[in-house]
Amino acid sequence: MKGQTSIMAMVIAMVLVVFIIIFMLSSAFSGQEDQTLKTEFRDMYTNNLLLSLLATDTDCGRFSDMLKSEYFEGRTCFSEKVGAYMKGVLNATGNTNYAWMIEAEPKDFEGITKTWGDESVTEKPGYWDARTILSYSGRQLEIKLYIRTK
Amino acid sequence: MLSVFQIFKLLIGIIVFIFIMTFFLDITNMYSDIGGSQKEYAIADAFDKTARDVYTSGKSAQFSGFEDLDVLMYRPPALLFGSQKTLSVPLFMIPDKANMTLERRCDDYGWFRFCWILAYSDRGVILFSPLENTDETRQEMENFVNALPDAYSYGFCNGTYAKVSTKQTFIGFINGNMAASTFEECDIEPKDNMRIIVFNDSEPSEGTIVVSGRQAKEPASDGAKVVVFTNADIPALVTGGVDAVLYRQDAFGSELRAATRIMLERTKLVSQKMLVHNAQPCIECATPYPKACGWVDIDGNQKQSQSYNDFIATLQSLMNAVGNGQYEDLLRQSVNDYENLREAGCEI
Amino acid sequence: MKGQTAIMEYMIFVFMAMVIIFFVVALIFGYQILQGSSRKYSAVEENTMFALHKMMTTPLISTPEYQKSAVLEDAKLTVLTCEDVEQLFGEGLWVQVKAFYEKPDCTGIQNLPQRLACQQVRNDIEQTESRECTGSGQNDYPDCGTWTFCPENRKERMVYRSLPVNIYRKMDNTVMLGSLTVGVSGGAS
Numbered sequence: 287m288k289g290q291t292s293i294m295a296m297v298i299a300m301v302l303v304v305f306i307i308i309f310m311l312s313s314a315f316s317g318q319e320d321q322t323l324k325t326e327f328r329d330m331y332t333n334n335l336l337l338s339l340l341a342t343d344t345d346c347g348r349f350s351d352m353l354k355s356e357y358f359e360g361r362t363c364f365s366e367k368v369g370a371y372m373k374g375v376l377n378a379t380g381n382t383n384y385a386w387m388i389e390a391e392p393k394d395f396e397g398i399t400k401t402w403g404d405e406s407v408t409e410k411p412g413y414w415d416a417r418t419i420l421s422y423s424g425r426q427l428e429i430k431l432y433i434r435t436k
Numbered sequence: 437m438l439s440v441f442q443i444f445k446l447l448i449g450i451i452v453f454i455f456i457m458t459f460f461l462d463i464t465n466m467y468s469d470i471g472g473s474q475k476e477y478a479i480a481d482a483f484d485k486t487a488r489d490v491y492t493s494g495k496s497a498q499f500s501g502f503e504d505l506d507v508l509m510y511r512p513p514a515l516l517f518g519s520q521k522t523l524s525v526p527l528f529m530i531p532d533k534a535n536m537t538l539e540r541r542c543d544d545y546g547w548f549r550f551c552w553i554l555a556y557s558d559r560g561v562i563l564f565s566p567l568e569n570t571d572e573t574r575q576e577m578e579n580f581v582n583a584l585p586d587a588y589s590y591g592f593c594n595g596t597y598a599k600v601s602t603k604q605t606f607i608g609f610i611n612g613n614m615a616a617s618t619f620e621e622c623d624i625e626p627k628d629n630m631r632i633i634v635f636n637d638s639e640p641s642e643g644t645i646v647v648s649g650r651q652a653k654e655p656a657s658d659g660a661k662v663v664v665f666t667n668a669d670i671p672a673l674v675t676g677g678v679d680a681v682l683y684r685q686d687a688f689g690s691e692l693r694a695a696t697r698i699m700l701e702r703t704k705l706v707s708q709k710m711l712v713h714n715a716q717p718c719i720e721c722a723t724p725y726p727k728a729c730g731w732v733d734i735d736g737n738q739k740q741s742q743s744y745n746d747f748i749a750t751l752q753s754l755m756n757a758v759g760n761g762q763y764e765d766l767l768r769q770s771v772n773d774y775e776n777l778r779e780a781g782c783e784i
Numbered sequence: 785m786k787g788q789t790a791i792m793e794y795m796i797f798v799f800m801a802m803v804i805i806f807f808v809v810a811l812i813f814g815y816q817i818l819q820g821s822s823r824k825y826s827a828v829e830e831n832t833m834f835a836l837h838k839m840m841t842t843p844l845i846s847t848p849e850y851q852k853s854a855v856l857e858d859a860k861l862t863v864l865t866c867e868d869v870e871q872l873f874g875e876g877l878w879v880q881v882k883a884f885y886e887k888p889d890c891t892g893i894q895n896l897p898q899r900l901a902c903q904q905v906r907n908d909i910e911q912t913e914s915r916e917c918t919g920s921g922q923n924d925y926p927d928c929g930t931w932t933f934c935p936e937n938r939k940e941r942m943v944y945r946s947l948p949v950n951i952y953r954k955m956d957n958t959v960m961l962g963s964l965t966v967g968v969s970g971g972a973s
Contacts, residue, residue: 293796300804327833327945334840334854337947341855342950344886367886371961374884375916379946399908448798456805485830492837524834549843658803694871695844701863706911706954784847784957 331379332416336388336431339371340418353429354422356398357390368402383436392424393419407432473519475630479505480521487553496539498509499555503533514678514685517531526687528675531557534627537587543668543688545767546774548695550688554671556755559629562674563598565622565644566614567636574610576647578632581607583670593622631674645677654678666764685761692767693758700751707744710782743780747773832945832968835873839964840949844872847952855950855959856881862917866934876968878936883897883929883951883960885913908945926955942967 340350346363347355349371356364368388374382387403407413413434420427438446479501487501502508509516510531513523528784534557542551562584566573581590581603591600601609626632626643633645638658639653640646646653653660654677661678663669663685672680750770757763777783839845840854845864847857861881868880887909890902915921917928936942946965953960 290793293793293800297800300800300807302953312854327829330833338854338948338950338961341959342961367973370886370889371884374886375948375961375963378882378884379965380944381946388888414935441787441794444791445794448794452798452802488834488837492834492841498854547843690871691844694868698844698860698863698868702859703927705863705922706859709955 288430294314328414329416332414332431332433334417335375335433336376336418336429339368339375339431340420340429342371350420353390354420357427358422365402372403384433387432389429389430389432390420391428393428395425407434410434476505476517476519477521477562480515480517483515484521484523487523487525487527487555489554490538490540491551494540496537498535500535502531502536505533508533510676512672512680524686526552527555528552528672528680528684530557530629530631530675532559533556534559537585539585541671546771547699547780548692548767548770550691552684552687554585554675556585556587556675557629560585561600561627561630562588562590562633563593563622563624563630564591564592565593565602565632565634567621567634567638569614569617569619573635574614576635578607578610579611579667580670581672583667584674588649592619593624596623598624631760633674647675652678652681687760689761689763692763696751696758698757700748700755703744703748703751707741707748708731710741741777741780741782741784743773743777747777751779828943828968831874832943832966835877835966835968836945836947836964838873839879839966840947842872844868854947854964855952856962856964857952857954858883858917858926858931859954861931861951862922864918864931864933869933874968876969877934878942879931879933880965881931881949881951881962882965883913883953883962885909885929885960926953936967942969 331398340348340353342349344352344363344367346352346367349364349368352361352364352367355361372386374391376382376386385404385407387401387405388408391399413432415430415432417428417430420429482501483608486497489495490497505517507516507518508531510529512528513526514520515523527538536555536557538553538555540551541554542549544756552562562581564577564580566577584590584603586603588603589600590603590606591598600606622632622634622644622757624632631645632643633647634640635647637648638646640655642655644654648659648664650664651662652664652665652673655661661677663679663681665673668688669684672684676683689782749769750766754763754770757766774783840856843859847855867895869877873879887906888902890906891898893899893902912927913929915928915930917925917931918933921928926939944962944965944967949962949964951960951962952958
């Protein structure tokens with residue numbers, strides 16, 4: 287009777303050990319991607335997206351010039367073209383599930399903040415961003431790009 | 437008196453105990469080795485990553501991980517620390533366990549650029565032994581000092597006496613009182629963070645680099661190691677000696693060869709396609725290049741650009757010359773040709 | 785009989801204890817192996833990042849004036865070979881650069897002939913976009929928008945990363961938007 291109880295205890299202990307192994311295996315597999323690298327890549331992606339977009343030429347001019355002329359002079363080339371280009375490049379880089387927003391905010395003068403894209407991107411945490419400055423007649427405009435997964 | 441069963445249990449227990457203890461001792465032994473070298477590998481990896489980041493971004497960075505290493509040596513491109521790691525980018529340094537600054541330096545040739553990393557601490561000491569104290573030697577010493585970091589200390593080794601100062605003070609002395617000084621053969625024991633450069637045509641002794649004209653020599657087991665160097669090779673020569681210069685020249689040559697091939701094919705393609713592109717009637721397009729790339733009209737139907745032809749010819753010769761190492765003049769020529777193309781409006 | 789049963793029970797007891805010890809040791813080993821493979825995966829990710837950084841900043845394929853951002857020159861890409869990519873950026877890489885061409889939106893056009901004409905223009909642009917510029921595709925340059933290097937059949941555990949870049953069109957002196965995708969095989973060090 288005592289021997290049988292011991293054996294039962296052994297079996298229970300073995301089952302517990304097996305469960306612990308399964309638990310540790312699953313946590314080891316899910317932790318495979320290094321968080322630092324993920325963040326580094328995402329920052330590089332967002333930064334590249336903003337700078338590349340602004341440096342792109344179209345039949346209406348360069349995106350950076352179009353943005354400035356829309357903000358300061360009311361022309362609409364930027365609004366007309368930015369959606370198609372953002373969609374195109376997000377698709378080409380395999381990120382069809384990204385939502386984006388571009389914001390132009392005055393840095394050293396009084397003025398309004400203009401936005402393009404999906405304004406709900408910044409409503410919840412979990413988005414990432416990139417920034418740059420555009421100059422126009424001595425005034426500086428801070429351009430921010432926000433991205434999140436839909 | 438123990439029963440048979442009790443003896444049996446005792447024996448089984450001893451056997452199992454021995455088995456378990458042997459097993460665990462083996463594992464802990466294995467892991468103490470791995471644990472130790474894992475840490476060293478992690479330090480080497482971190483240094484390599486820092487070097488890579490500096491190489492691609494151009495922004496300087498600090499690295500202080502070497503203080504945890506027992507052994508540190510550098511034979512470019514291998515970092516030696518008990519084991520070894522080949523670095524991903526060309527890097528030159530006087531190995532030091534103190535805090536290191538990594539900065540990117542580039543040799544810029546307009547259409548071609550070769551970048552590398554210089555890693556240095558503020559404990560580096562560069563001693564000169566100008567046994568031939570001539571104008572040429574002083575000029576060469578100034579070349580050497582200007583090519584090296586401000587953080588190093590610079591000075592003379594005169595017999596058993598060595599005095600160091602800052603870079604600016606030392607350059608001031610070279611251009612001032614040095615001409616009137618005489619120097620005896622350097623007779624001090626070189627330390628790890630120290631480099632002794634001797635200017636004359638003697639055989640090198642242990643721990644020194646002898647420079648004569650554009651030739652540098654270091655002692656080797658079977659005579660002396662010799663290399664012909666240029667100004668661009670000076671940081672490699674001082675930090676890593678003849679072997680570092682040979683590594684740098686090899687890396688430079690390899691990248692120049694690839695760059696020349698790409699640029700040659702690309703320029704042939706561009707000059708050929710521009711002919712076609714510009715000849716086609718353009719209804720809505722604006723003139724792509726402001727100065728129309730200096731086309732020379734030959735027979736009214738065909739246009740050629742002498743600037744492109746010159747550049748292509750130089751690159752072709754450079755391709756052939758890189759193989760035998762005699763490419764300095766052609767490289768300089770290619771820089772001029774490329775500049776002509778920019779002035780003609782063919783390149784931005 | 786009772787003695788034999790006691791010995792048997794004891795043997796089973798010892799056997800179970802050994803099995804538990806074995807499982808515990810396997811757990812320790814297994815976890816270390818998994819950590820090791822996780823580190824190896826990180827190393828592959830780091831190699832990919834480095835290859836991307838290097839490609840975007842090297843003057844060998846980028847345009848000198850535009851080196852602040854990643855602007856690759858189309859003519860240089862067109863003459864680049866797989867051997868160049870391996871020598872300059874690392875072995876075991878697969879690389880693709882694609883230019884993004886603006887296309888007309890034909891969905892809002894009611895008039896059928898106009899919609900068909902719009903669709904034709906769209907198709908032509910899509911064809912140009914997907915036309916390969918490298919290798920024998922050099923003849924089509926600059927009417928092509930894709931540059932692919934090295935065979936993708938080394939697909940075994942490839943890690944892919946894609947970034948937005950600019951592509952400088954040498955013939956037109958204009959800058960296009962595009963993507964740079966790098967695949968690094970998981971087995972490469």
